[in-house]
Amino acid sequence: MSLYDWWAPTYDALRTPFAWLTPRVHLTLDKALRSAADRRVLDLGSGTGFLFRRCLENQAVPSTYLGIDASAGMRRRATRSAVAAKSRCAVAFERCDVVEAVDRFDRQGDRFEMVISSLLLAHLDDPQELVRRSVDLLEPGGEALFLFFAEDGHGLLRPIVRCFLWLLGARPVDVAATVDALTVGAARRSSGQFEVHETRSLLDTLVLLRLQLQR
Ligand SMILES: C[S@@+](CC[C@H](N)C(=O)[O-])C[C@H]1O[C@@H](n2cnc3c(N)ncnc32)[C@H](O)[C@@H]1O
Numbered sequence: 191m192s193l194y195d196w197w198a199p200t201y202d203a204l205r206t207p208f209a210w211l212t213p214r215v216h217l218t219l220d221k222a223l224r225s226a227a228d229r230r231v232l233d234l235g236s237g238t239g240f241l242f243r244r245c246l247e248n249q250a251v252p253s254t255y256l257g258i259d260a261s262a263g264m265r266r267r268a269t270r271s272a273v274a275a276k277s278r279c280a281v282a283f284e285r286c287d288v289v290e291a292v293d294r295f296d297r298q299g300d301r302f303e304m305v306i307s308s309l310l311l312a313h314l315d316d317p318q319e320l321v322r323r324s325v326d327l328l329e330p331g332g333e334a335l336f337l338f339f340a341e342d343g344h345g346l347l348r349p350i351v352r353c354f355l356w357l358l359g360a361r362p363v364d365v366a367a368t369v370d371a372l373t374v375g376a377a378r379r380s381s382g383q384f385e386v387h388e389t390r391s392l393l394d395t396l397v398l399l400r401l402q403l404q405r
Contacts, residue, residue: 198263229303235310239268312360318371325375343395
């Protein structure tokens with residue numbers, strides 16, 4: 191049983207207030223998620239389905255939504271909340287390691303119009319490799335969103351964030367290297383036509399990166 195299996199029943203009780211405490215990033219996230227309407231969306235590290243619910247709250251109903259998560263407990267809760275939402279979206283949550291899933295989609299030629307991921311990267315040995323590989327899965331004109339804790343946040347919060355992530359077996363993420371990974375991936379996909387936006391809150395500790403590929 192993973193830590194997240196154990197945490198799954200009470201996870202949302204902490205996740206929702208955390209979003210209220212970091213309004214700048216979450217308002218920007220809401221705005222970005224509105225473009226998920228009628229698109230094929232892949233959510234890496236989908237947890238209890240936080241981003242899926244956030245899409246619906248923003249009146250953005252994807253055409254299909256596939257969430258990938260390694261924890262059976264988190265997946266179960268995501269599936270339950272998606273059923274309760276009764277959306278017209280074809281939604282599925284799969285229990286799988288994200289690196290394996292991205293490998294499989296790439297091999298099979300599966301492509302998505304949006305790849306989104308919230309609070310996953312800190313758990314990976316090579317977060318930038320996953321970011322680059324995720325961009326490979328985007329259709330022309332596609333978008334990627336990555337929300338994560340930064341290594342270079344405000345000095346006061348840095349040890350607290352580090353300690354919190356350590357308890358989860360995770361570590362903060364190098365922002366510049368992640369922007370580079372998005373840029374390298376995007377340059378391969380769209381012959382140089384793309385934009386990357388960065389938004390921060392919680393004393394610069396929480397970061398949202400948004401990549402938009404041009405057609
Ligand atoms: C902090 S939670 C974030 C959940 C959700 N995205 C959110 O924002 O509330 C991190 C999630 O990533 C999942 N996870 C961590 N490492 C993973 C991996 N290698 N493959 C798949 N899922 C992973 C965990 O099971 C957990 O559900």
